[in-house]
Amino acid sequence: MQRRQFGATLLAGAATLGFPYIARAQGKVIRVIVPFTAGSGSDEGARFYAEQIGKALGRSIVVENKPGASGLIAVRTVLAEPADGNTILLGSNSLIAVNPVMVKNLGYDPFKDLVPLHGLAISAAAFVASNDSPYRSIADVVARYKATGKPISVGNYSEGYRLVGEWLAQETDIQTTPVPYKGGAPMVTDLVGNRLDIALNDITGIAPMEKAGKLRVLAITGGTRDKLLPNVPTMKEQGYADFESYVWSSFSMKAGTPADKLKELAAAITAAQRTEAAKAYQAKRAGTFLTKALADLGEFQRAEYLRFKRVAEKANIRPS
Template identity: 35%
Template sequence: MLNRRHLIALTPALLAAPALRAQPAFPNRPIRLLVGFAPGGTTDVAARLLAPRMQAALGQSVVIENRPGAGSNIATEAVVRSPADGHTLLLGTIGGLAVNPTLYGSLPYDPQTDLTAISRVAMILNVLAVPADRPWRSVAEVVTASRADALTFGTSGVGGAGHLAGEQLNAMARLQNTHVPYRGGGALISDFITGKVDMAFTPYSGVRPHAEAGRVRLLGVTTAARSRLAPDVPSIAETPGLAGFDMADWSTLMAPRGVPAPVVEVLNRAVTAALAEAQVVQALAERGIEATPSTPAECAAFIRSETEKWAPVVRASGATPN
């Protein structure tokens, strides 16, 4: 028979039992990973390489859902409005998380307070390229030509990494080059290789085959230093007068605000393990993407710093979503 002393000793365990029962194992059903772009782009490719490895680590299916539109705002808002249980995730991008708050002026959510950072995922290498029929063979020559007569630069859309790179070049070199946004990378490349725009800021993976075929020339990578993914291509920052030029495209794994810390930890371990696999690293590299896992805190701090960095560039450009 239990006496009073035994009951007192058991009280903490009895009180804790309901709390333990209230926290079901995670994950307990398939996970949805939303991508704010159509299938086939670099963000979608990264998601599809990541998902099966996370699935193996988590023991549940990770299902990709493409929700293109409004610069990834549609996908982002869908995740923001989802239950904070870790079963709905977003592969966020520089445009959706760091640029759109300034570009759109007003959003129905705040990426920094309405989302939970899980981990950085990848850096996507972008390049400045020109059609083969243009005479320029260096970024310096492009700058000189732009000062004589403003050129056009094509990108995959307003507010994306290519747009930011073009506006940063305008600002640093005091140019007035005109942005020509396309609806996605495929449409851009189609016009670009036939010379309908003077240059393009675009992911390396999409333009590399055309460079190898002699249809375009790669003049510079947009990162601060040369990339091991394209070591023979100089950085734009090597150009006299453009020291400090740095536009690094990126993606991060995000969840709704309020996801419990233990769930964040499980997800972070899964993505970190996936991005450490040699096969994943190699597959990403072949597509011009570098794996960049991080802690949740590092990811959140990175997004804050990128938002602060690009807000004045977006404002100075006068860009609007339409």
């Protein structure tokens, strides 16, 4: 476990900013539980927001890394604590929307055991190919399959990306072969070496490689183009009107946390996203802020889960 504590501003500052309830709890440290290793992109975001929220609330915040078991260790850590508003879980599309579809005997119900607090960031995924591959668009991938009848190999390094790859097969009426990897680096190595047809990756990770001419991005899955890849069309632009999928992160808390504490914490995160520091932080990364909070965030998360569930059912994928 790795911990980092962020120093808080004066208690009076929290009350001035309009967070009196949380300010009165000054004596207890807020813990942010992260289900990923230190140094990962999600961990970095959690630490940035922990620092910003600590400044806004006048509270000390400790970030703890609890990776492993598909996020179950982190979730259990949160659920073992009182629902008093002092323990926050960093969630993601994997933890909230994908695991319930793909993991058998998950050990938690994200819609009963947890409550949504506030979104952090949201971005599209990218379909990528090597720079010397025959593919320059999704249409090229489809044409290649129809010409040869050979399934298209699609690299992934998460169950969420596996489902997006399955969705591609369903939308385009082609056959694909999912090729799982333990991380993005070995997958990209095989992609560049033309041992894969295409792969799914996050935009922030592959944008520099696209710029350097090492990879070709065929499409992204968001509703609009991304600022890091302004010349890359969306799946919608390429004729797949319903194909929209995202990678996102958000904060959740244990079910039963008092509504007033949820509202005050959510307000603090909203305020943090409006700061110049947050805007500068997000400007360097793919996507944008996920500004949904509380009930609105919960509706978004459930819709994401149901979409992945439909894709898995159509592909006859069972939890394992």
